[in-house]
Amino acid sequence: MDSGVQKLFPLIFDSVNEGVFTVDSDFRITSFNRAAERITGVARDDALGRMCHEVFRANICQRGCALRQTLESGEPKRDVSVDVLNAEMEVVPIAVSTAVLEDEQGEMIGGVEIFRDVSDVETLRSELLGRNTFRDMIGQSRAMRELFAVIPQVAESEAPVLVSGHSGTGKEMVAHAIHDLSARSDGPFVRVNCGALPDTLLESELFGYKKGAFTGAVRDKPGRFEQADHGTLFLDEVGDVSPAFQVKLLRVLEDGEFQPLGGTETLKTDIRLVSATNRHLEQMVDDGSFREDLYYRIRVVPIEMPPLAARRKDIPLLVAHFVKLLATRTGRTPPQISRKAMRALYDYDYRGNVRELRNIIERAFVLCSGNLIDVQHLAPEVAAAPGQLGRGGDPFRLKPSERRIAEARVPEVERAGATQGARRLLAVLERNGWNRAATAASLGIGRTTLWRRMKEYGLI
Secondary structure (H helix, E strand, C coil): CCHHHHHHHHHHHHHCCCEEEEEECCCEEEEECHHHHHHHCCCHHHHCCCEHHHHHCCCCCCCCCHHHHHHHHCCCEEEEEEEEECCCCCEEEEEEEEEEEECCCCCEEEEEEEEEECHHHHHHHHHHHCCCEECCEECCCHHHHHHHHHHHHHHHCCCCEEEECCCCCCHHHHHHHHHHCCCCCCCCEEEEEHHHCCHHHHHHHHHEECCCCCCCCCCCEECHHHHCCCEEEEEECHHHCCHHHHHHHHHHHHHCEECCECCCCCEECCEEEEEEECCCHHHHHHHCCCCHHHHHHHCCEEEECCCHHHCHHHHHHHHHHHHHHHHHHHCCCCCEECHHHHHHHHHCCCCCHHHHHHHHHHHHHHHCCCCEECHHHCCHHHHCCCCCCCCCCCCCECCHHHHHHHHHHHHHHHHCCCCHHHHHHHHHHHHCCCEHHHHHHHHCCCHHHHHHHHHHCCCC
């Protein structure tokens, strides 16, 4: 090739508006153009020689990497939607295309990825759809956008709803949103925490009682079913209801009738039922600890709340929201978040989900006396998070090598005709980011039992 043409290549490489980088067969970056610097905020000298996932921190790097798929299959990818974190720890939506790099003899020597910033398109779409916030819920991840889209549809019906998810994911906010958007919005919204009361107190709380029904019942007291008439009754932690009380609850839900304790008169109630649980009710049905007929009665419309670790794209948005709320409450100027602090917040695993994130930000806000929240203002376990996600930061998370083996075996398990139990386990593992502690908690089993089942199904 003419040497003059070859000299033009660097100029052409840096003049295109799309970001372009190349990697060798070990996925180390070998070239990085100016547009890539601009979009990612990472200087070329800092990018060269590093693993591409260390520079891009994309939501598909660990699983579903488009470039890896191209190098393994030889097939190019076109306009794959990806979210990356730039140097300022801001989420940047990009569209990615990939191809194989070959030498003059046709041997593969690496890959090339071309990407463009589609932030303007995504911002316009968000503004048109109004999907970053919804009834006090905040999120721009796909999971939250899908949730925002389905809630108004659910609210239009009268069908019972079961909201599932780990503690702190916002299940009660979903229940409130369904009520507020429904035809019952002018009626009461009544909440009962089923997990906080034993059967005797739960029965009097839900059904009410008559004067003299028991010692201390000095007057009639209406129950929550009566209070929620023509409104919404929210049964929180419904999975904690005892098998004995489940029979009574099912009878009321089927007939719409109940008797207060100590009373003889049958009362009718007209309520929209929304239930919530952080337990895996389907597994409890299989174990015989939750009635199958009650399960299907309350779960006509299921809604699954994603854990915060599964929607990390929302973390910077939530952090900004909580900082603004705290600043407004205290009259302070909202402090900025340092790059290191935001990286730690992004990498932390959040077993307590959004509720835990809010507490973390409130603590940092109190300890920060200036206008910058830095890593030293975060709790020690959060400050230690950068680079630890999935690498020893959580003793109950699969090691990267274990997870790669497990995920590689998923197609084999499915091809072999996975049992219903295996398919369910795969779904729960995926939903919990392959975190053993969270998965075991969702299934209501111990971690040892979970590990044994994973081995039984050929996942480990």
